[in-house]
Amino acid sequence: MSAEHHPLSLEARSWRGRQDGKPTNNLAGLNQYGGRRISSDQIPTLIAALEGMLRQGLSRQQMLRDLKDKHNMPLSRTTLFRWLDRLQLGTPRKPVHTDQQVGEAVLTVLNDDILHRWGVQRVAYKVQMSQGVTDAKRQYVRDFMRTHAPYEVLSRTPGQKKIHKTSLWSIGIAEEWSGDGFEKLGRESFHPHCTSGRPKVQEVRATFLFHLPTNINGLEGVPLRLVVDRGSETIQVGALARALRSQFAPNIEPDVLPPFLQVKSVYNITIERSWRGLFEDELEAIAVAWDAGVRAGIYRPHRRDESYTARWVWARTVQLKLDQYMFEKNNMKIRQQKRSHLPCGHSPDQMWFHPHEYNLDNCLVPVPDYILDQLIELYTPVGLFEFVPPHVGEFLEGVYSRFGRPILNIHSAWNVYQRMLTEVPADIWEDE
Structure with a gap:
């Protein structure tokens, strides 16, 4: 040869x-996917990841990217489709739930909307996120709501469109953060405070949201500019914003781009506009549920044991609702807008973590973690998030754990409060 x-x-x-x-x-x-089969110990992680991505409404391309970047599972498009079929994870094009199951999920979500404020898009998204029905079609949800609650759906039909004189634009994420504390939302010492980031009014990403002033922990930096209203409590915030940017971004001239800006509340629209949706969609229902318990005589504020127990239970109920609102707000897709100068049809989180895919720049000024930790420790008052004395909080935490840590929401909070109150001895408050 x-x-x-x-x-x-x-x-x-x-x-x-x-x-x-x-x-x-x-x-x-071989191809680029050879030798990268999913092992048996990776299957639970893959299932959880796919379920979470479907709930967020990610596209197939975004799923492949996140599986590769976040979970080190580079899959081909064909393999992804095979896994979705094998695990029977429903999508609107390939549903696995019956119409009856989707209708039951819609009713469960509507049961939480005691003020009848949620529209079709919000209900469909909550069905997808909280109920796990990822194959619910929006048209079916709309028809179901029109049949089940025709008056509420009709009352939400807009009668006229607002004309916006100008359109917003931005060079990228963290170019500008808007901050505000709105005490008008407060009921019984529950005062929400929020900071949000542009690029757009309709695309606000809730950076953090607590029922008391919070910090910038976990953000790994500060924005190019912080915008607040002209309240006296913002003076210290302005000094801090100027100091951080001058130290970690000295090449940016403060005269050209000020690190801190105070405007009238009517012009601080990025955050001011968010309060109405938060109050009408979530917090007002909590206020109604709270008032219902007070009127029913369940809670008597002059009794110290009842006052402390109610504060402890409802503080956690409010925080859980705010956490849910923030997660849904950040992962909900923005509707398509033809005249928009900024990306549409994607969730704020997708634009925040992958700005270059949407022709946006990452304007976040990096700040070391130890600096942020020191600032948090310096500016956080002692007992800021404690609604009851420490020994009372420890006792109530133990009672809550003995009951199996039941779910807290507007329907169950007063029941949990009454159950916990039966375990509270009369002398527990004497050590205060």
């Missing part, structure tokens, strides 16, 4: 593997 026809020769190998006799550059016959 001659050398040029030897099975191991380069010429023979270049012609091997093709039935039509044409040469190939893929000598091994």
